[in-house]
Amino acid sequence: MEPAVCLLELSSIARGIEAGDAMVKRAPLQVIRAGTVHPGRYLVLVGGLTADVEEALQAGREAAGSSLVDVVFLPDVHPDVVASLGGARRVDGGEALGVIETMTVAAAIDAADAGVKGARVTIRDLRLADDLGGKGYVLFGGDVAEVEAAVGCGVARTAASAQEVTHVVISQLHTEMRENLDADPRFGERAKDVEKPAPAPSGLATPFGEPRGRPVPGSGGGEGRRSARADEET
Secondary structure, X not given: OOEEEEEEEEXXXXXXXXXXXXXXXXXXXXXXXXXXXXXXXXXXXXXXXXXXXXHHHHHHHHHHHHHEEEEEEEOOOOHHHHXXXXXXXXXXOOOEEEEEEEOOHHHXXXXXXXXXXXXXXXEEEEEEOOOOOOOEEEEEEEOHHHHHHXXXXXXXXXXXXXXXXXXXXXXXXXXXXXXXXXXXXXXXXXXXXXXXXXXXXXXXXXXXXXXXXXXXXXXXXXXXXXXXXXXXXX
16 A cells, blocks of 8 residues: 555644644554644644545544645655655756745645656755745756646646645746755845945945846946946056
8 A cells, every 4th residue: 555645734723733633543644743834824744554644634624623724635645745845855957947836835745746746857845834924835847848747737736726826937947046946945044145245445335246247237238338448448
């Protein structure tokens, strides 16, 4: 029998604790992880044999009642999804990036499973709830056609939930954007690396650096800069 996982997402912490207790009492589960996430929701993730997880899911639904926000049940969960739930992040050599952003954690997990099963892609990252206001998103990497197929499968899987889902496919991800995605995805952590502007001879701070391939705002464009340099040389 194939391994399975299910996740219940609840709006009430009290009901969430009750649901988790009911689930682990109903069936012999191999894994149960439960806890709070932003914004004040409670998640219960369980894993085990398919029949046991189904039994636990039923018990959790009954205990959750109207507090149940969303649920995902994956009777044959892809191993890459399990690894991503555990915090695994991957780098791929594909040129394209696919993003699916959901309003719930359960929907993001569902989309990740559908996408990686439906196409030859890598789950680059699966981010859930905390620091996201309860949202979730999954990043797929690979060739353009495969990434498009993965995003299509993920969006189709989440359609039944009737919730808002945002998705994009970037056919050629820029190297600098890829570096940002490979690093810590939180802006606060990325901004720590920004160097303080150095004082210019005039006493004013210089800009962080001239944008590559573009003129500095207010400089009058590339022609203006070339003319200024020509005057200095003469």
